[in-house]
Amino acid sequence: MYIVLSCNTYDFLISGIFGICFLSLFYYFLTKTTNQVETYIDKIPGPFKLPLIGTAYALLFVKREDFFKFMLKRCERYSGIFRSWVGSTPHVNLSKPEYAEIILNNSIHIDKSTAYDYLKPWLGEGLLTSTGRRWQNRRKLLTPSFHFRLLDDSLKIFDAKAQTLIQTLHALPAAEVFDMYPYITHCSLDIICKAAMGIELDSMNSQNERYVDAIYTQTDAILQRMIKPWFQPNFIFNLTQKGKRYHHSLSVLHEFTTRIISERRRQISKMTNETSAEKKTFLDILIEASKTDFTLCDDDIRQEVNTFLFEGHDTLTAAICWCIFLLGNNLDIQDRVYEEIENAFLNHEGPIDMEFMGKLRLLERCIKETLRLYPSVPIVARRLQKDIDIGGYVIPASTTVNLYVYVIHRDPRYYSNPEVFNPDRFLPENIRDKHHYVYIPFSAGPRNCIGQKYAMMEAKVILAYILRNFKIKAVETKKTVRPVIDLILRPLNGLPVSIEPRNL
Numbered sequence: 001m002y003i004v005l006s007c008n009t010y011d012f013l014i015s016g017i018f019g020i021c022f023l024s025l026f027y028y029f030l031t032k033t034t035n036q037v038e039t040y041i042d043k044i045p046g047p048f049k050l051p052l053i054g055t056a057y058a059l060l061f062v063k064r065e066d067f068f069k070f071m072l073k074r075c076e077r078y079s080g081i082f083r084s085w086v087g088s089t090p091h092v093n094l095s096k097p098e099y100a101e102i103i104l105n106n107s108i109h110i111d112k113s114t115a116y117d118y119l120k121p122w123l124g125e126g127l128l129t130s131t132g133r134r135w136q137n138r139r140k141l142l143t144p145s146f147h148f149r150l151l152d153d154s155l156k157i158f159d160a161k162a163q164t165l166i167q168t169l170h171a172l173p174a175a176e177v178f179d180m181y182p183y184i185t186h187c188s189l190d191i192i193c194k195a196a197m198g199i200e201l202d203s204m205n206s207q208n209e210r211y212v213d214a215i216y217t218q219t220d221a222i223l224q225r226m227i228k229p230w231f232q233p234n235f236i237f238n239l240t241q242k243g244k245r246y247h248h249s250l251s252v253l254h255e256f257t258t259r260i261i262s263e264r265r266r267q268i269s270k271m272t273n274e275t276s277a278e279k280k281t282f283l284d285i286l287i288e289a290s291k292t293d294f295t296l297c298d299d300d301i302r303q304e305v306n307t308f309l310f311e312g313h314d315t316l317t318a319a320i321c322w323c324i325f326l327l328g329n330n331l332d333i334q335d336r337v338y339e340e341i342e343n344a345f346l347n348h349e350g351p352i353d354m355e356f357m358g359k360l361r362l363l364e365r366c367i368k369e370t371l372r373l374y375p376s377v378p379i380v381a382r383r384l385q386k387d388i389d390i391g392g393y394v395i396p397a398s399t400t401v402n403l404y405v406y407v408i409h410r411d412p413r414y415y416s417n418p419e420v421f422n423p424d425r426f427l428p429e430n431i432r433d434k435h436h437y438v439y440i441p442f443s444a445g446p447r448n449c450i451g452q453k454y455a456m457m458e459a460k461v462i463l464a465y466i467l468r469n470f471k472i473k474a475v476e477t478k479k480t481v482r483p484v485i486d487l488i489l490r491p492l493n494g495l496p497v498s499i500e501p502r503n504l
């Protein structure tokens, strides 16, 4: 007789057996070194803790799609600050803007938490995950790629790709409900490849599913490893089905970026003096710098390309889709945005430019309000460099601190009816007296998002074209939609909508 084990059961058994042996071995040594820390951490309120597993036992039966809701409930229960233990690693979870300021408003606590180590096989020591001198040098090198003038040039690419997206959407059968999420994903992937790497991917026509699927497998596996101690030791994780899928997806991602870099190198080698004097892409800057900077080898370039491909399209796709979801539920606001876009197009010829962008004020407020309600990066984590005092508790150096951006953005002291979509919260007169850290979708301080201006511009262009061409109705409502987190905050069921072409 055969016993058929589901993937999850198999993974659970393998990781359970090995995990218990592994954790027991290290427990003695770990507790010896963390006693002092433990005394401080355990003064902070938090759920009941078990030996070895910490507070992660509560996640044993929490499904992936319920994890975010589960953590939000904890935030609600402990209001502002609570501690949790992922195995023997203490985490302090913060959800007040005043606490976010203490963590973000300085150049001391700029190290990412050890949880980001699980991103390293993929993103290596790229800008998102690196630290210290290496991070400083890289940030200095890459910041000019996001200079305003260069962003201006990227606008033409945003415009051209948004028009391709519109043609694709027009070709779909009318009045049928479909998932718009993959269409936005391919559009923003094509844009980042062209604007930052100089490569024409054309995934809107060729549907590059292998790369996109590999990203979802990675981000899911990485999150599971961050929160479930039994998946953390490599030799256990590698034996699980999840581990096997993870390694396969890793090779797909590396293959993809290696192909992009060699293709761009080939293009550069064919360039004449005239064409090479044209605008340099982000990848060109890296390739050029590697000729004189010997700390920038091929592997470093690949790490940065992986980082920017991921950060540059996945976060943005989520933001655009959440905005369409919200406007598809608030048709009165959608109509006002449509009018604004139509007025901006009056007497306008050619691709969208900076002047045109300046006219889309309501649309900009809608994007900001979307990022308040559904920040693409809902939790930001740091590893403390020295002891700090928060809410009357001492949090020792080296502790992992998680900032719940999603909860901070709903602080009722600063946002009345925080669950309501109201773009006018971002009118100049309404934001004047707000706490600076009550709105941090791009994080804040020295390690804020390097691509935030780029992101706002791209979102505006894509949304302007979609909303000008179609009236959109979202199928899901605020009540039915399930935000899930696998690093990025996405709607569980994608973005089911029906679209009706507007008469232009």
Ligand code: HEM
Binding pocket: 127, 128, 129, 139, 307, 308, 311, 312, 313, 315, 316, 319, 371, 375, 376, 377, 380, 381, 440, 441, 442, 443, 446, 447, 448, 449, 450, 451, 452, 454, 455
């Ligand atoms: C709506 C879109 C976006 C959102 C909400 C967003 C949000 C964020 C946040 C919260 C961080 C800090 C992460 C952390 O500390 O763990 C971050 C960092 C970063 N973002 Fe974005 N991002 C967006 C778009 C982009 C784009 C378009 C790019 C590139 C083209 C980009 C590149 C990066 C990079 C490289 C970092 C690491 C910066 C550093 O540590 O120095 N992001 N982003």
